[in-house]
Amino acid sequence: MSDWPSELFENHPAFQPIRAHLSRFSAPPNYQDWAATPVVAHSASGAPIRFVPSEQISEYYELAIYQHGQVATRLNWHDTFNAMIWHAFPLSKSALNAMHHRIIAADPAAKARGPARDAATLFDECGFILPYCDEQLLDYLIAHEWTELFVDHAAAWGQRISAFSFGHANFEHLLAPFIGLTGKCWPVKVQADFFQRDTASQCQELDQILARLINDHCLQKPRQLPALPYLGIPGWHPQQNASFYENRQYFRKKRIRSPNDH
Structure with missing residues (x-):
């Protein structure tokens, strides 16, 4: 260091x-x-x-x-x-x-x-706050439709959806990034004008919303936090060409869970 x-x-x-x-x-x-x-x-x-x-x-x-x-x-x-x-x-x-x-x-x-503290630790280490105002974009993320989310709707990032790293391990990894970096995100619905404001104002609003949700016991288990392969976010990695997004070891399809999964 x-x-x-x-x-x-x-x-x-x-x-x-x-x-x-x-x-x-x-x-x-x-x-x-x-x-x-x-x-x-x-x-x-x-x-x-x-x-x-x-x-x-x-x-x-x-x-x-x-x-x-x-x-x-x-x-x-x-x-x-x-x-x-x-x-x-x-x-x-x-x-x-x-x-x-x-x-x-x-x-x-x-x-x-226990599951609640596991979720809190996971979010604290590798979590992202994901403000969005377009439900379709969130649906793409939940369904692991990464091409639609990152490529087809690249222009939506910063306009209708964004990612704010909350987990401090994410920043450490970005000092020497490698394919495979994946965080866990907490989607937060915001108004469209959120994306026209400055960063300090955005952080303040997200901080207030998130603190209220945490205090209301809304974080209960790790599965509440969807995966986010964050090197796919437009502008977050230098080699974002077609072959990069075709890497299915990184941009994985959604796994179909069995009834016994918890």
Whole structure:
């Protein structure tokens, strides 16, 4: 993590939701940098969110965030991007943490996370918020009709559908992308004028919507989050030619589930 790829951050559309936060730095941030960064988020208990070394924390990761606002942060890309998401989507990150805390408090002795916490972790790591105003485009995604979604309707991206990375692992993977990168998305219906607004306003609206849905216990299991092979999004990968989209190992057809699938 010695280099700071400013050109990638400035030009790749995936980094747009966190670009303003990345632009505060010209080198990988250290703990002094994080300490000097203004507080923009609070845990559900009211504690201001701070990014601190893991060795300063004795509690379980999610409990330390909820109780003290302390986010265990290593000086690596994974945790740096996690901090950026706290700045871009503070309400949703806090709501996810509160969800973990609520489930843990209900059964402190539980050894497994369970489906709801699995879904929250999956979304936190590799999730995308998918705002859309055209139901047909969402139908293509659900049905894995990737050619229709990414090629035939390429012009719809940014106009009637978009993808905002919420999972910090997605950003880490985009530093050295490889065919196969796939996230999980949370579709959010928005009005058509959403796509005419600036990024900060879009992020704020999505943050409010998502936090409300999380607080209303709408995230219950991983299967709620459809797959998104995100290198197929127009402009997100340099080799988006016909053979690229014909790769059925990456752009997989929808699997027909058996009655025993959960």
